[in-house]
Amino acid sequence: MAEAILRDAWMPGAQLQDADFTQASLAGSRLIGASLRQTQLRGADLRNADLSDTDLTETDFSGANLAGAKLYGAKLVGTNLEEANLSGCCVYGVSTWDLRIAGAIQSNLVISRPLESPIQVDYLEVAQFTGSRLGAYSILNRVCPSQHHPQ
Numbered sequence: 686m687a688e689a690i691l692r693d694a695w696m697p698g699a700q701l702q703d704a705d706f707t708q709a710s711l712a713g714s715r716l717i718g719a720s721l722r723q724t725q726l727r728g729a730d731l732r733n734a735d736l737s738d739t740d741l742t743e744t745d746f747s748g749a750n751l752a753g754a755k756l757y758g759a760k761l762v763g764t765n766l767e768e769a770n771l772s773g774c775c776v777y778g779v780s781t782w783d784l785r786i787a788g789a790i791q792s793n794l795v796i797s798r799p800l801e802s803p804i805q806v807d808y809l810e811v812a813q814f815t816g817s818r819l820g821a822y823s824i825l826n827r828v829c830p831s832q833h834h835p836q
Contacts, residue, residue: 686704686705686706686709687705687706687707687708687709687725688707688708688709689706689709689710690709690710691709691710691711691714692710692711692712692713692714693712693713693714694711694714694715694716695714695715696714696715696716696719697715697716697717697718697719698717698718698719699716699719699720700719700720701716701719701720701721701724702720702721702722702723702724702740703722703723703724704721704724704725705724705725706724706725706726706729707725707726707727707728707729708727708728708729709726709729709730710729710730711726711729711730711731711734712730712731712732712733712734713732713733713734714731714734714735715734715735716734716735716736716739717735717736717737717738717739718737718738718739719736719739719740720739720740721736721739721740721741721744722740722741722742722743722744723742723743723744724741724744724745725744725745726744726745726746726749727745727746727747727748727749728747728748728749729746729749729750730749730750731746731749731750731751731754732750732751732752732753732754733752733753733754734751734754734755735754735755736754736755736756736759737755737756737757737758737759738757738758738759739756739759739760740759740760741759741760741761741762741764742760742761742762742763742764743762743763743764743765744761744764744765745764745765746764746765746766746769747765747766747767747768747769747785748767748768748769749766749769749770750769750770751769751770751771751774752770752771752772752773752774753772753773753774754771754774754775755774755775756774756775756776756779757775757776757777757778757779757799758777758778758779758780759778759779759780760779760780761779761780761781761782761784762780762781762782762783763782763783763784763785764781764784764785765784765785766784766785766786766789767785767786767787767788767789768787768788768789769786769789769790770789770790771789771790771791771792771794771809772790772791772792772793773792773793773794773795774794774795775794775795775799776794776795776796776809777795777796777797777798777799779809781809784809786809791807791808791809792807793805793807794806794807794808794809
């Protein structure tokens, strides 16, 4: 399926592990809850795609355009994002471990929940740290609601 044109495709829950979508056009596609484990998406166009709650373990996005993509709750373990464009991606709740991210464009990453005022950062590492800090303050406010906790 290399170089396939699947713009605006509707594929929630699709089992696409080990597929080859090198240079494919998936802009605007909805792959919510899909499995893309070990899938090749090198140089693919995923602008504004919805990859929420998707398993992206060991997926190769090198050189891909993910600008504006929704990655809410996605699992990125051993994922290759080298030279990828992540500008404006929504990354609230992502799980990231052992990423390869050299040369990736990381700007205006949205770390707030959907439908909340956007909070943006410029690096996935900062997104993870900031998100965990915001979650810790939320827990503190539930456990000790009468005390003020600085943010």
